[in-house]
Amino acid sequence: MTIKKLLRIGDPVLLQKSEPVEEFNTPELNQLVQDLFDTMEAFDGAGIAAPQIGVLQRVVVFDVKNNPRYPGRDPVPRTILINPTIDYLSQEIVDDWEGCLSVPGMRGLVPRHTHIRYTGYDQYGEKIDREVTGFHARVVQHECDHLYGVLYPQRIKDMTQFGYKDELFPDEEITT
Numbered sequence: 001m002t003i004k005k006l007l008r009i010g011d012p013v014l015l016q017k018s019e020p021v022e023e024f025n026t027p028e029l030n031q032l033v034q035d036l037f038d039t040m041e042a043f044d045g046a047g048i049a050a051p052q053i054g055v056l057q058r059v060v061v062f063d064v065k066n067n068p069r070y071p072g073r074d075p076v077p078r079t080i081l082i083n084p085t086i087d088y089l090s091q092e093i094v095d096d097w098e099g100c101l102s103v104p105g106m107r108g109l110v111p112r113h114t115h116i117r118y119t120g121y122d123q124y125g126e127k128i129d130r131e132v133t134g135f136h137a138r139v140v141q142h143e144c145d146h147l148y149g150v151l152y153p154q155r156i157k158d159m160t161q162f163g164y165k166d167e168l169f170p171d172e173e174i175t176t
Contacts, residue, residue, distance in 0.1 A: 002035050003042045004053035009103045015149040018049075018056045020083045024125035029059075033080050033123045036061045044069045045101045046076065047139050049146030052102050058083045060143040064135070069099060076136045081120045081128060084144050089131065090115035098142060098152045099165070107168055109161035110152050112138045 007014050021029060032055060040048040040061060046069065047062030063078035064070060090113060098110045116137045119129045132140065142152060156162050 001038045002031075004035050004039045006039065006043065006101050006104075007052055007054055009100075009151055009153070011102075013054055013056070014051055014102060014146070014151060016051065016056055017149050018051055018058045018147040020058050021121075024082070024121065024123060029082075029123055032057070032059060033061065037063070040101070043101050046070055046073075047143040048101060049143050051146050051149075058147050060084065060140075060147065062139050062143055064139065070135075073135045076139050079128070080122045081118065081140070081143075082123065084118055084120035084140075084147070086141065086144055087117045087119075088113045088115070089117055095157075095161075096138060098138070100142070100152055102146075103151060103153065105164050105166075106153075106162065107165045108153055108156045108163075109158065110138075110142075110155050111157060112141050112155075116140065118144075 036048050039053060044067055046064045046067055047060060050057045050059040060081050062076055064073060064076035092114045093111045094114050095109045095111050097107050099107050114137060115133045117131045118140050122128060153162060
C-alpha cells in the first residue's frame with residue numbers, strides 16, 4: 001500500500017492541464033492506478049485524479065460505497081477512467097455541496113450537470129462508455145475538472161456558500 005502526498009490548493013501543479021496516457025497496461029500506469037486508490041481510500045475520498053498526487057496524466061479513479069464524507073449518497077462503482085471525455089445529456093444543472101481532498105476541511109455549493117455520458121479507457125485500454133445521473137455524474141465531473149487544472153472553488157457562483165465544513169454545518173458531524 002502506497003499513500004502519496006496530496007497536493008493542496010495553492011500548489012501550481014493543480015492548475016496545470018494533464019497529458020493523455022499513450023500506453024496502457026504498463027507497470028508505471030498500473031502502479032499509478034494503485035497509488036491513486038490507496039491514497040483515495042486512506043483519506044476517505046469519493047475519487048481522486050492523478051494531478052492531486054503530482055502526476056500530470058489524464059487518469060482519475062472513483063469509488064463510493066459507504067463513505068463517511070458523503071453519508072447517504074448513492075453508490076458509485078469502482079472505476080479507473082483514463083483519457084476521459086464528458087458529454088452533457090441535459091441542460092439541467094443542480095447546485096450541491098462538494099469537498100475535495102486537495103481543499104481539506106472545506107465545502108462549497110457547486111453547480112453541475114445532472115445527466116452526462118462519459119467515455120474513456122481502463123488501465124488495460126478497454127473502452128468505458130457510461131450514461132449516469134445524480135451524484136455519480138457529479139463525482140465524474142469533479143474528478144475530470146482536475147485534468148484541466150480546475151478546482152471546485154473555481155466553479156462556485158456564490159462565495160457565501162464556500163467555507164470550512166465545521167462553520168457551514170456546525171450541527172453536523174462531517175469528516176474531512
